[in-house]
Amino acid sequence: MRVIEIEGGRGPAEALRPGERPLPAPAAGEIRVRVRAAGVNRPDIVQRMGLYPPPPGASDLLGLEIAGEVEAAGEGVERWRIGDRVCALLGGGGYAEYAVVDARHALPIPEGLDFVQAAALPETxxxxxxxxxxxxxxxxxxxxxxxxxxxxxxxxxxxxxxxxxxxxxxxxxxxxxxxxxxxxxxxxxxxxxxxxxxxxxxxxxxxxxxxxxxxxxxxxxxxxxxxxxxxxxxxxxxxxxxxxxxxxxxxxxxxxxxxSTLRSRSADEKARLAAAVEATVWPWIVSAAIRPQVEATFPLDEAAAAHARLEAGDHVGKIVLIP
Structure with a gap:
């Protein structure tokens, strides 16, 4: 699969380079999502600079939120079916064509939203x-x-x-x-x-x-x-x-x-938070009281330009990558 890696392990935006890695297999309790859109966040920049390492067990790839379709499911996953449209919070790995995620950290894409809008939701x-x-x-x-x-x-x-x-x-x-x-x-x-x-x-x-x-x-x-x-x-x-x-x-x-920080919380705590967000925030999105605000989109291979845009500080809302 196509991914974005950090050349040299850390550096400026220009250090972000396209690469290829094996397709990840979902473990028990995980789903593999075909990534249609991935949110770009300031913690991605801090990690790219070498100042925010991923938590134990997380992918070293950047990317904390995605939207796409469930493409495979590990043992014990009951809620999701192949083809379901989901957005999800990740510990890392979103800057790729596919990503694996704890099934409990995925939420259904609210009716009326496309993948780009949905990718702007989980982290925020x-x-x-x-x-x-x-x-x-x-x-x-x-x-x-x-x-x-x-x-x-x-x-x-x-x-x-x-x-x-x-x-x-x-x-x-x-x-x-x-x-x-x-x-x-x-x-x-x-x-x-x-x-x-x-x-x-x-x-x-x-x-x-x-x-x-x-x-x-x-x-x-x-x-x-x-x-x-x-x-x-x-x-x-x-x-x-x-x-x-x-x-x-x-x-x-x-x-x-x-x-607080979000990324370092335990998987169980993130699962609890996901359920609370779905119960409280998702109805606001469905009713259009909240609408995702996307400033710009970039192809996955142009992640360096997306980071430069975010670092410039002139954006209003989210920046999203599209594999």
Whole structure:
């Protein structure tokens, strides 16, 4: 099968090269999916740079989410049949024509979506549900503050929060991105290059939950933005992971500071999360309260160009590879 490998094991986008590998065989409890589309995510870039190794037992190939058709099933798989249209969360291996995945980590493609749209769902839907609704405990009537609101995670978080009856304050860089976040449903959309974010968030009433993909540079901003009893959830540290934090202010405001990664969770935990996402998020997708936002598609062999596009930071939504 055709795959994308990292020449030399790590490097810039140009290190991504087409290659060939044997067709993988599904083990017990796994399915083999003919990949019709694969999502491109920032963790792929970090792994390509040699800074995010795959977990034990996972493929060394990049690719954390796919959509396609079930092509074979291992022993003990009961839910899926050959030809079923699925999207799935992977520990790795998505940048290929075929991929094997734990059958419990696959979900049916919602009616009305094509493979490209479906490939933009698993990583974002699992991440947003786990962090905004489980760790962050966002409830109807509360306010979610999203930094990096036009990223793949951000556009999913805006739509999911609105579907749940919450209010959204979005921050992004540039007028075009601020307008895009507003069009997706953000109640307040702030251009970080044009306004005083601290003052604007305060004027908007503050936040009950912060979804933070920025990290150190926004630590003080988040402490100020959160209302009493607020929850600050860190899922990326693009500006660094070290920041001074006034613990007394956390105590006085009764704040919760937490964070998580998705890839390192156990197979059983991902299976639990998949079931919760299907029960809660999938109905929002079926009702069109959430629509996948795909910025661009690239042929599989042009994975290097897809990475360059993502690294440029000008995208709104997801970038998808098509084998």
């Amino acid at each position: 839907a699992f991440t947003v549900f786990a962090n905004v609704f489980e760790a962050g405990g966002l409830k109807a009537g509360e306010t979610l503050l999203i930094h990096g609101a036009t990223s793949g995670i951000g556009v999913m978080a805006i739509q999911a929060a609105k579907a749940a009856g919450a209010r959204v304050i979005a921050t992004s860089r540039g007028a075009a991105k601020a307008e895009a976040a507003r069009a997706l449903g953000a109640d307040v959309s702030l251009d970080a290059t044009a306004v005083d974010l601290a003052e604007a968030i305060r004027a908007a009433g503050g936040a009950d939950v912060v979804l933070d993909m920025v990290g150190a540079a926004y630590a003080e901003l988040n402490l100020n933005a959160l209302n009493p009893g607020g929850r600050w959830v860190v899922i990326a540290t693009l500006t660094g992971g070290q920041a001074p934090i006034d613990l007394m202010r956390i105590m006085l405001k009764r704040l919760v500071l937490t964070g």
